[in-house]
């Protein structure tokens with residue numbers, strides 16, 4: 336079984352250098368996008384991936400750096416790609432706020448028959464902590480994680496043993512007991528705020544308190560533009576870069 340994770344961006348919400356954190360999950364039979372910030376269409380075009388080569392999009396939460404490219408994707412699917420409807424993998428609750436609190440502003444167009452999210456995307460509602468086999472080679476499972484109080488936020492297990500964090504506050508117990516121990520993950524993609532108090536993110540300082548054998552599994556993403564100043568200061572953890580491909584064999 337072959338699984339590849341290719342980063343489309345690795346920067347923080349305010350990064351001007353590294354694009355919004357987002358990735359493509361690629362297997363021989365499926366290509367799924369994780370999050371869709373404003374820089375995603377440009378990043379896809381840089382690696383010559385057309386929107387109609389993507390089978391579906393998973394959304395972790397509705398901050399703009401994770402969804403700000405969806406309006407462009409929705410319009411282009413309809414007007415440039417002959418009304419193609421991609422699948423959106425979301426919880427039902429997230430689909431509601433995604434439309435009402437974000438996308439409706441640009442996409443609502445009753446005159447042309449666009450009333451709701453379903454008019455642009457095929458919606459597949461995920462349940463928390465239920466594995467979904469999206470294709471013979473790809474299974475995903477979402478878990479609720481804490482980012483901003485009262486704000487829906489989901490991280491994702493890919494083929495059971497790869498963990499990809501949404502933006503999240505450090506949760507050492509979860510990383511040690513669930514990600515590393517119970518699920519025996521061999522690969523972890525984790526958001527990382529390089530300096531200052533995290534507030535709504537996990538800081539590098541916090542990740543450095545994890546046991547070394549877990550740090551070895553971690554690729555750091557969602558970092559600020561002063562990343563280069565921290566090269567050599569991340570213990571065994573590795574900064575991942577835009578368009579880098581991690582091959583995962585299971």
Ligand SMILES: Nc1ccn([C@@H]2O[C@@H]3COP(=O)(O)O[C@H]3[C@H]2O)c(=O)n1
Pocket residue numbers: 347348398399400483502534535
């Ligand atoms: N309580 C908060 C909420 C948000 N923020 C910043 O706003 C950004 C929104 O996108 P993000 O990627 O979640 O990162 C958040 C923080 O930088 C923050 O610093 N403190």
Ligand SMILES: [Zn+2]
Pocket residue numbers: 347348398400401502557
């Ligand atoms: Zn973010």
Ligand SMILES: [Zn+2]
Pocket residue numbers: 396398482502
């Ligand atoms: Zn966020």
